[in-house]
Amino acid sequence: MKQDIIIIGAGPAGLAFARSLVDTGLKVTMIERSPLEQLKAPAFDGRDIALTNLSVKLLQGLGIWSRIQNSDISPIKQARVLDGASPYFLDFDSTEDDIEALGYLVSNNVIRKALYDEVSTIENVEIISNVSVTGLDTNSTRASVRLSNGQTMESSLVVAADSRFSETRRMMGIAASMHDFGRTVTVCRMSHEKPHLNIAHECFSYGRTLAVLPLSGNQSSIVITAPTDVTEQLLQLPDEQFNMDIQQRFENRLGKMELVSERHPYPLVAVHARKFVTTRYALIGDAAVGMHPVTAHGYNLGLRGQHQLANDIKQAIKQRDDIGGSEVLKNYQAKHTRITRPLYHGTNGIVNLFTNDAVPAKLLRKVVLRLSNNFKPVKYLIKQTLTETRLTQKTPLGL
Numbered sequence: 001m002k003q004d005i006i007i008i009g010a011g012p013a014g015l016a017f018a019r020s021l022v023d024t025g026l027k028v029t030m031i032e033r034s035p036l037e038q039l040k041a042p043a044f045d046g047r048d049i050a051l052t053n054l055s056v057k058l059l060q061g062l063g064i065w066s067r068i069q070n071s072d073i074s075p076i077k078q079a080r081v082l083d084g085a086s087p088y089f090l091d092f093d094s095t096e097d098d099i100e101a102l103g104y105l106v107s108n109n110v111i112r113k114a115l116y117d118e119v120s121t122i123e124n125v126e127i128i129s130n131v132s133v134t135g136l137d138t139n140s141t142r143a144s145v146r147l148s149n150g151q152t153m154e155s156s157l158v159v160a161a162d163s164r165f166s167e168t169r170r171m172m173g174i175a176a177s178m179h180d181f182g183r184t185v186t187v188c189r190m191s192h193e194k195p196h197l198n199i200a201h202e203c204f205s206y207g208r209t210l211a212v213l214p215l216s217g218n219q220s221s222i223v224i225t226a227p228t229d230v231t232e233q234l235l236q237l238p239d240e241q242f243n244m245d246i247q248q249r250f251e252n253r254l255g256k257m258e259l260v261s262e263r264h265p266y267p268l269v270a271v272h273a274r275k276f277v278t279t280r281y282a283l284i285g286d287a288a289v290g291m292h293p294v295t296a297h298g299y300n301l302g303l304r305g306q307h308q309l310a311n312d313i314k315q316a317i318k319q320r321d322d323i324g325g326s327e328v329l330k331n332y333q334a335k336h337t338r339i340t341r342p343l344y345h346g347t348n349g350i351v352n353l354f355t356n357d358a359v360p361a362k363l364l365r366k367v368v369l370r371l372s373n374n375f376k377p378v379k380y381l382i383k384q385t386l387t388e389t390r391l392t393q394k395t396p397l398g399l
């Protein structure tokens with residue numbers, strides 16, 4: 001069976017990429033390991049994704065944003081970064097830049113559902129679920145993909161969006177740098193007595209970090225990063241003790257707090273593929289770059305990457321070039337590497353600094369917070385990186 005493009009993985013990156021190809025007329029097949037019911041109605045997985053202003057614009061352009069109900073979108077108007085027990089904080093405020101919000105929180109399952117609902121209506125995209133990719137070969141003229149149902153498919157290009165632990169990246173011999181932080185992040189939702197005023201907090205307390213992110217109504221998304229043994233204890237704590245623990249660690253800023261969801265753990269491993277492309281094969285989403293969630297860049301970068309690759313493919317079609325040829329792929333790789341590499345290493349550096357409890361690191365943190373707060377160009381740069389606001393003003397779609 002010959003396709004133009006085979007996409008491996010119908011997660012949020014793979015689905016967005018399929019939607020980006022809607023007007024190309026290319027024959028696209030998606031291969032997804034999960035059953036169809038999970039794609040149609042993905043369960044809440046604890047993740048509330050902070051989307052930058054650029055990501056919102058990209059999702060609007062793909063017709064996804066209008067599929068998400070207003071009550072599922074929570075604007076972040078201000079963000080505060082705190083260090084240890086100090087009341088001093090680095091703050092970012094959307095009103096300073098005359099923008100509606102620094103970013104928007106939408107839960108991962110809501111994004112996935114909106115993407116699936118949209119992509120399932122596209123004629124030139126077929127989604128094959130409940131099937132895994134078990135083998136992959138490419139050469140200068142075609143790519144060949146073997147499936148767990150015994151079928152083999154051919155295409156001009158294979159795009160892998162099969163997670164940060166991508167099996168096909170390994171099959172294609174692409175190495176990746178992996179950084180295991182030896183920590184686990186636990187995510188859940190809690191309700192609280194007092195309003196959050198749409199302020200996000202990132203508290204780098206010693207031993208563990210706590211992010212409290214504003215959702216609709218008096219609810220927040222809670223993100224706790226801790227060494228894995230501490231996480232295990234946290235997961236075992238009875239609800240009432242857990243509620244009390246978070247309430248106290250957040251210094252009662254939101255009054256009485258109560259769990260309203262399960263607690264979901266994710267081991268913290270960041271991944272950056274050494275290259276994003278090889279013969280007739282490209283990596284997007286977490287398969288290309290899997291970020292530490294502290295700077296909330298993972299899916300935002302995934303959206304930018306898929307948009308870039310789709311644009312390069314559209315350009316090739318216009319020029320009657322090979323859509324899986326090395327020119328297209330090299331161009332994508334160069335641009336996506338330029339964007340992702342500094343963010344990947346910068347984020348890991350921030351994590352190392354803010355989770356290191358040695359005295360020099362604690363002192364340096366205080367200097368960094370004060371410098372960032374008081375030195376306008378530094379603050380502006382951090383804010384732009386976190387919100388991607390300026391990029392939304394550029395055309396086409398900021399890239």
Ligand SMILES: Cc1cc2nc3c(=O)[nH]c(=O)nc-3n(C[C@H](O)[C@H](O)[C@H](O)COP(=O)(O)OP(=O)(O)OC[C@H]3O[C@@H](n4cnc5c(N)ncnc54)[C@H](O)[C@@H]3O)c2cc1C
Nearest residue numbers: 009011012013033050132133162163285286296298299300
């Ligand atoms: C706790 C947490 C908080 C986060 N917060 C944010 C945030 O605030 N902002 C942000 O931008 N990002 C955030 N992220 C990152 C974001 O969740 C990811 O970047 C995003 O989900 C990656 O999407 P993906 O489609 O690349 O990969 P995945 O979501 O991992 O999807 C991969 C898909 O491929 C399928 N698959 C895998 N192997 C195969 C195979 N061999 N054959 C067929 N199918 C296969 C899987 O079943 C899956 O459906 C967070 C992540 C975590 C863990």
